[in-house]
Amino acid sequence: MSAATNSSSQIEGAPNIDFSKFETTRSHNAARQRKDRVMTVLIALAFVVALIPLISVLLTTIAGGIKRLNFDFLSHNMQGVFGGKPTPSGGYGGVLHAIIGTLEITGGAMIISIPIGLMCSVYLVEYARGGRLAHTVSLLVDVMSGIPSIVAGLFAYSLFTILGGPGTINGFEGSVALSLLMIPTVVKTSEEMLKIVPNDLREASYALGVTKQRTITKVVLRTALPGIVSGAILAIARVIGETAPLLMTAGFILNTNVNLFNGPMATLPVYVFKEFSDQTVTCPAAAGAGCVEDIPTERAWAAALVLIIIVLVLNLIGRLIEKMFAVKTER
Amino acid sequence: MGQRIDVNHLNIYYGDFLAVEDVNLHIEPNKVTAFIGPSGCGKSTVLRTLDRMHEIIPGAHVKGEVLLEGNNLYGKDVDPVSVRRQVGMVFQRPNPFPTMSIRENVLAGVRLNNRKISKSDEDDLVEWALRGANLWQEVKDRLDNPGIGLSGGQQQRLCIARAVAVHPQVLLMDEPCSALDPISTLAVEDLINELKGDYTIVIVTHNMQQAARIADFTGFFNLKAVGQPGHLEYFADTNTMFNNPQNDEAERYISGRFG
Amino acid sequence: MSTPQSKAAAAAEIDHAASGKNADKVFKGIAYGCGILILFTLAAVLIFLLIEAWPLFGGDQAAVGDRVQAYSQSTTSNFWVFVGILIFGTVLVSALALIIAFFIALGIALFISHYAPKKLATGLSYVVDLLAAIPSVIYGLWGFLVLVPAIQPVWDWVAKYFYWTYIFSGPVANPARSVATVAIVLAVMILPIITSVSRDIFIQTPRLQQEAALALGATKWEMIKLAVIPFGKSGVISAAMLGLGRALGETMAVKMILDGGYEISVRLLQAHQNQTIAAQIAANYNEATDTTSVAILIGAGLVLFLLTFVVNFFARKITEKANA
Numbered sequence: 001m002s003a004a005t006n007s008s009s010q011i012e013g014a015p016n017i018d019f020s021k022f023e024t025t026r027s028h029n030a031a032r033q034r035k036d037r038v039m040t041v042l043i044a045l046a047f048v049v050a051l052i053p054l055i056s057v058l059l060t061t062i063a064g065g066i067k068r069l070n071f072d073f074l075s076h077n078m079q080g081v082f083g084g085k086p087t088p089s090g091g092y093g094g095v096l097h098a099i100i101g102t103l104e105i106t107g108g109a110m111i112i113s114i115p116i117g118l119m120c121s122v123y124l125v126e127y128a129r130g131g132r133l134a135h136t137v138s139l140l141v142d143v144m145s146g147i148p149s150i151v152a153g154l155f156a157y158s159l160f161t162i163l164g165g166p167g168t169i170n171g172f173e174g175s176v177a178l179s180l181l182m183i184p185t186v187v188k189t190s191e192e193m194l195k196i197v198p199n200d201l202r203e204a205s206y207a208l209g210v211t212k213q214r215t216i217t218k219v220v221l222r223t224a225l226p227g228i229v230s231g232a233i234l235a236i237a238r239v240i241g242e243t244a245p246l247l248m249t250a251g252f253i254l255n256t257n258v259n260l261f262n263g264p265m266a267t268l269p270v271y272v273f274k275e276f277s278d279q280t281v282t283c284p285a286a287a288g289a290g291c292v293e294d295i296p297t298e299r300a301w302a303a304a305l306v307l308i309i310i311v312l313v314l315n316l317i318g319r320l321i322e323k324m325f326a327v328k329t330e331r
Numbered sequence: 332m333g334q335r336i337d338v339n340h341l342n343i344y345y346g347d348f349l350a351v352e353d354v355n356l357h358i359e360p361n362k363v364t365a366f367i368g369p370s371g372c373g374k375s376t377v378l379r380t381l382d383r384m385h386e387i388i389p390g391a392h393v394k395g396e397v398l399l400e401g402n403n404l405y406g407k408d409v410d411p412v413s414v415r416r417q418v419g420m421v422f423q424r425p426n427p428f429p430t431m432s433i434r435e436n437v438l439a440g441v442r443l444n445n446r447k448i449s450k451s452d453e454d455d456l457v458e459w460a461l462r463g464a465n466l467w468q469e470v471k472d473r474l475d476n477p478g479i480g481l482s483g484g485q486q487q488r489l490c491i492a493r494a495v496a497v498h499p500q501v502l503l504m505d506e507p508c509s510a511l512d513p514i515s516t517l518a519v520e521d522l523i524n525e526l527k528g529d530y531t532i533v534i535v536t537h538n539m540q541q542a543a544r545i546a547d548f549t550g551f552f553n554l555k556a557v558g559q560p561g562h563l564e565y566f567a568d569t570n571t572m573f574n575n576p577q578n579d580e581a582e583r584y585i586s587g588r589f590g
Numbered sequence: 591m592s593t594p595q596s597k598a599a600a601a602a603e604i605d606h607a608a609s610g611k612n613a614d615k616v617f618k619g620i621a622y623g624c625g626i627l628i629l630f631t632l633a634a635v636l637i638f639l640l641i642e643a644w645p646l647f648g649g650d651q652a653a654v655g656d657r658v659q660a661y662s663q664s665t666t667s668n669f670w671v672f673v674g675i676l677i678f679g680t681v682l683v684s685a686l687a688l689i690i691a692f693f694i695a696l697g698i699a700l701f702i703s704h705y706a707p708k709k710l711a712t713g714l715s716y717v718v719d720l721l722a723a724i725p726s727v728i729y730g731l732w733g734f735l736v737l738v739p740a741i742q743p744v745w746d747w748v749a750k751y752f753y754w755t756y757i758f759s760g761p762v763a764n765p766a767r768s769v770a771t772v773a774i775v776l777a778v779m780i781l782p783i784i785t786s787v788s789r790d791i792f793i794q795t796p797r798l799q800q801e802a803a804l805a806l807g808a809t810k811w812e813m814i815k816l817a818v819i820p821f822g823k824s825g826v827i828s829a830a831m832l833g834l835g836r837a838l839g840e841t842m843a844v845k846m847i848l849d850g851g852y853e854i855s856v857r858l859l860q861a862h863q864n865q866t867i868a869a870q871i872a873a874n875y876n877e878a879t880d881t882t883s884v885a886i887l888i889g890a891g892l893v894l895f896l897l898t899f900v901v902n903f904f905a906r907k908i909t910e911k912a913n914a
Contacts, residue, residue: 061732150868
């Protein structure tokens with residue numbers, strides 16, 4: 001297919017155009033095609049590059065963690081664990097206390113942040129609809145979602161120091177710190193979900209004489225429920241692996257503490273960090289063959305594997321709920 | 332000069348779904364050919380196969396051939412990009428590039444083809460294309476303003492200017508006036524009449540009066556039932572189509588008894 | 591005709607309506623309260639941190655100087671110089687991470703939005719989200735135990751051939767617990783947020799504009815340059831800012847991998863060069879029992895808070911402007 005013959009009829013007053021000047025050349029076209037292909041390859045390559053660390057992290061965690069991850073590890077705490085020597089139960093200590101702590105502290109954070117976050121999104125979507133206060137609130141929610149986790153920890157620490165005196169450390173303090181990180185996520189996902197509830201539903205409900213409160217709780221929230229639940233689960237998955245804020249608020253202990261409001265509590269991420277920091281123990285000659293020098297690192301990997309499994313399962317549940325109940329929206 | 336298009340046994344698919352069946356069509360150079368028909372009959376789909384825009388939808392493909400001056404657009408070694416360079420397209424709603432000025436919009440296509448164009452050549456081309464699109468008088472003092480600042484009708488003419496600036500041989504128009512007010516519509520129709528001296532024009536329209544006003548030939552597309560593939564029911568010169576159609580379905584459609 | 595029963599029923603009805611009204615008011619009150627609570631929470635963060643950091647200004651200045659001296663390994667005794675050094679380190683590491691992550695993230699976002707088949711694209715989105723789901727302490731563990739030894743020869747090679755660029759001058763830290771290594775780990779961590787925000791905006795590119803570009807004879811890449819990138823530009827910038835914000839506040843991975851120092855230095859491959867605010871706080875927190883030490887760390891945290899506040903604020907402003 002040859003290019004244009006330039007015999008366009010004269011348009012009144014228009015300059016005469018020699019279209020050969022604008023014609024493309026074979027080499028230019030080839031260069032364009034080449035560039036297109038190069039970019040396609042680069043873009044696909046970007047994805048492969050991102051996969052490398054993901055696969056590496058997952059594989060090394062599984063490989064490193066599988067060795068010590070057994071029932072004994074899950075059912076014992078670190079009490080009575082000395083150096084690299086096995087405990088009477090035949091294990092090398094475990095994460096029971098950390099799992100309990102993680103569940104309680106994250107549960108506490110859920111109880112604080114889900115109602116607040118949900119009601120805040122109800123305010124933003126159902127009541128405010130673009131006032132100045134609402135604008136400020138939604139701006140601050142965005143800003144809040146960028147608060148570094150360590151600052152959240154410092155805040156909770158300061159709050160409890162001022163309220164409970166210096167050196168106050170307990171699980172609930174950790175819950176407060178995590179709430180600060182969780183609320184903005186809950187607000188934002190719930191907001192999205194409430195926004196896609198069709199207005200017809202609200203109007204139909206108002207037309208029946210139903211009050212606004214009942215319309216919101218019975219119609220709007222019910223319709224948006226799956227999305228809100230999945231958003232909340234993803235928010236939990238995000239904070240359950242937080243380490244820094246818990247390190248300074250909930251602290252760390254070796255035995256099981258089930259009281260959220262009193263005394264330090266171990267959590268999985270902090271456990272991973274602590275064991276990682278120890279790295280190795282020395283095994284004196286008298287300790288016998290059962291002594292494992294690398295045991296802290298091995299425990300760190302095993303606890304990391306437990307943590308990753310929890311996070312991934314939470315993510316999976318969240319996605320499944322999202323997918324199963326997804327409101328069909330047109331693209 | 333415009334080029335002629337011959338469509339032979341063209342079947343158009345979305346994935347496994349046959350959307351339009353066995354189209355045979357001969358489009359004369361330097362004439363305006365209009366496609367009419369009820370919604371969903373595939374007239375826009377057929378139009379989009381003429382510059383291989385159809386296949387940008389994942390899974391969409393065709394069987395059969397489309398000849399542009401005897402060259403099969405769907406031949407083995409044909410690059411769709413080069414097809415689109417020779418066949419210009421104007422869309423249902425005006426779509427100037429929002430971040431570009433009027434001038435840059437007109438030059439967008441040419442700049443893809445050739446990066447070594449002098450400023451004065453560019454200026455000439457912009458003036459030529461905008462004059463060709465009947466827009467020059469309205470925008471000549473604000474060529475560096477953004478294209479989306481124009482009114483809907485002006486934007487559509489800007490899009491026509493952008494399409495003609497690459498000097499295609501064929502101009503495809505997919506309901507170019509459906510988003511415009513009556514005055515802008517008239518302006519665009521006048522323009523189409525002028526443009527056919529230089530281009531082969533194929534236009535899809537929902538408006539039968541429009542087809543009657545501007546087209547030399549008209550194709551009537553129809554479909555037997557919803558979910559069935561569309562097909563070209565009847566093709567004739569416009570006069571015959573609207574005054575003495577030799578096809579019952581077409582006559583029923585044109586006289587407003589269905590569709 | 592009104593019987594006593596019907597009257598009572600009517601009264602009950604009115605009562606019921608009234609209670610519905612009350613519930614309405616209470617509910618509305620709670621919703622407003624929660625909205626306003628957000629304002630108070632952020633204000634509280636600022637105020638409580640200020641109170642705890644107060645000894646920095648109102649307390650024993652000599653004690654502050656001594657502590658800063660100890661924290662900074664005798665580099666300085668001035669709190670603001672100390673914080674300045676930490677800000678430099680924080681911004682340096684984060685900016686490097688952003689540079690590494692940005693183009694890869696854009697590539698992935700485009701791959702998902704415009705190159706991959708739709709079914710594959712959904713799966714790929716999940717895979718990228720998985721990167722975000724992995725806790726930072728695990729990245730730290732992986733970074734220290736896997737990446738640090740693995741990347742050592744790479745840095746050796748870079749230092750050997752690019753030492754003249756100054757930033758890559760040796761001696762290479764051994765083990766490679768340097769700023770360069772940390773930047774890579776942070777890049778992996780901020781990749782998902784940049785990707786998902788950019789992807790969301792790329793997907794929204796109007797089809798008409800993409801078709802306009804293609805109809806002019808643009809190749810796929812040219813179409814992306816003509817239609818997708820201009821449309822998504824502000825979204826991409828705000829995505830980068832969000833990523834930067836994340837990197838600035840990242841704690842555990844930095845603390846576990848970086849062998850830090852207190853210099854104003856851009857020698858990325860060497861040991862003991864920079865430290866970040868977050869890692870500094872985490873490293874010293876457990877030993878900080880006196881009010882002066884706590885004040886210094888919280889003061890540094892306050893500065894970090896303001897820094898991320900500004901970055902996120904601008905990210906939001908840019909998005910807002912784009913949507914207006």
